[in-house]
Amino acid sequence: MVKIDPKECKHSECLEMILPVRDALDILSGKWKLPILISLSFGNKRFSQMANEIPNITDRMLSKELRDLEMNLLVKRTVHHSVPVVVEYSMTEYGRSLDKVINELRSWGQAHRQLIHSKENGEHPN
Amino acid sequence: MVKIDPKECKHSECLEMILPVRDALDILSGKWKLPILISLSFGNKRFSQMANEIPNITDRMLSKELRDLEMNLLVKRTVHHSVPVVVEYSMTEYGRSLDKVINELRSWGQAHRQLIHSKENGEHPN
Numbered sequence: 209m210v211k212i213d214p215k216e217c218k219h220s221e222c223l224e225m226i227l228p229v230r231d232a233l234d235i236l237s238g239k240w241k242l243p244i245l246i247s248l249s250f251g252n253k254r255f256s257q258m259a260n261e262i263p264n265i266t267d268r269m270l271s272k273e274l275r276d277l278e279m280n281l282l283v284k285r286t287v288h289h290s291v292p293v294v295v296e297y298s299m300t301e302y303g304r305s306l307d308k309v310i311n312e313l314r315s316w317g318q319a320h321r322q323l324i325h326s327k328e329n330g331e332h333p334n
Numbered sequence: 335m336v337k338i339d340p341k342e343c344k345h346s347e348c349l350e351m352i353l354p355v356r357d358a359l360d361i362l363s364g365k366w367k368l369p370i371l372i373s374l375s376f377g378n379k380r381f382s383q384m385a386n387e388i389p390n391i392t393d394r395m396l397s398k399e400l401r402d403l404e405m406n407l408l409v410k411r412t413v414h415h416s417v418p419v420v421v422e423y424s425m426t427e428y429g430r431s432l433d434k435v436i437n438e439l440r441s442w443g444q445a446h447r448q449l450i451h452s453k454e455n456g457e458h459p460n
Contacts (some may be wrong), residue, residue, distance in 0.1 A: 211436070229436060230441030235446070237363040281449065301451070305442065309344050310355060312438045316431065317354030323407065323428070324417050 232309065239252055240265055240273045240311070245303060248283065252298040283304070358435065361406055364401045366391055368436070374409065375390060378424040408432070 231328060236242055243262045247253065253261070259270055277283035282303035288294040362368055369388045373379065385396055400423060403409035407436070408429035413418040 224439060225436075226369050228441075228447060229368055229372075229439045230443070231447055232358070232439040232443035233368075237359050242355055242359075242401060243352050269344070275339070281453070305445070309438045309442050310351075312404075312435045313355045313358040314351060315354075316348050316435050317356070317358035319431070321357055327407070 235282075236306075236309070236313075238273075240269055241277065244270070244273055244277065245282065245299065245306065246310070248297060248299040248303070249307075254294065254296060257329050258297065277303075361408075362432075362435070362439075366401075367403060370396070370399055370403065371408065371425065372436070374423060374425040374429070375433075378422050380420065380422060382449065384423065403429075426439055 241281060243265070244258065247258055247261050252278070255267075255274075259265065259267055262270070274283060274285070276284055276290065281300060282297050284300050286296045287297065351421070369391070372385065372431070373384055373387050380395075381396065383399075383441060385391065388457055400409060400411070404411055410424050410426050412422045412424065414422060
């Protein structure tokens with residue numbers, strides 16, 4: 209009988225790795241959070257600017273997602289008491305701490321996309 | 335009227351960032367893919383080993399997710415024609431290319447969890 213490497217991931221060890229990764233994924237996954245964060249990474253925005261900039265997002269979703277992101281301290285909402293009142297959204301310093309995560313996801317996603325395409329075309333990448 | 339930084343994320347520029355990130359998230363998100371990958375990162379496994387090791391996963395889900403991961407070239411299924419036949423799953427080299435992504439997600443998730451907890455307890459982290 210073939211021997212399989214007997215190392216097993218201890219349950220506690222596994223969970224210790226899995227839980228924070230799930231936390232991070234919960235915050236980033238879904239259709240809109242990343243587009244919003246990426247849009248704000250280009251500069252502060254008003255609600256209407258983001259609504260125009262992010263394809264297909266509804267006002268209702270944008271408003272909900274902004275509240276979630278604010279609760280998670282990633283986005284800041286500032287009311288300028290000018291006339292007319294201007295409400296401005298910005299990425300917090302803490303939101304910028306996601307840069308490395310987003311960049312890793314992006315470069316891996318790009319490489320993966322290329323690999324799958326070359327595989328579909330019958331090429332054999334080395 | 336308050337002037338807001340007029341830089342806008344051009345639609346094409348935004349999409350260029352968003353699409354690969356979404357690809358990566360599609361592959362990693364959900365309840366089971368990461369537990370499976372993390373379990374295999376500790377060593378090669380048989381189906382029954384993973385089924386025992388990953389809390390609450392059903393055989394049906396494990397089988398489905400393993401097929402998906404195999405299709406995405408992240409996991410390899412090897413049949414050893416011994417008696418009895420042994421089917422072994424392993425992480426591919428390509429699967430290991432996810433290490434950096436997983437580590438970034440993990441360290442960010444850990445920091446985030448701490449920040450949210452200290453916020454809930456009324457502390458003000460510097």
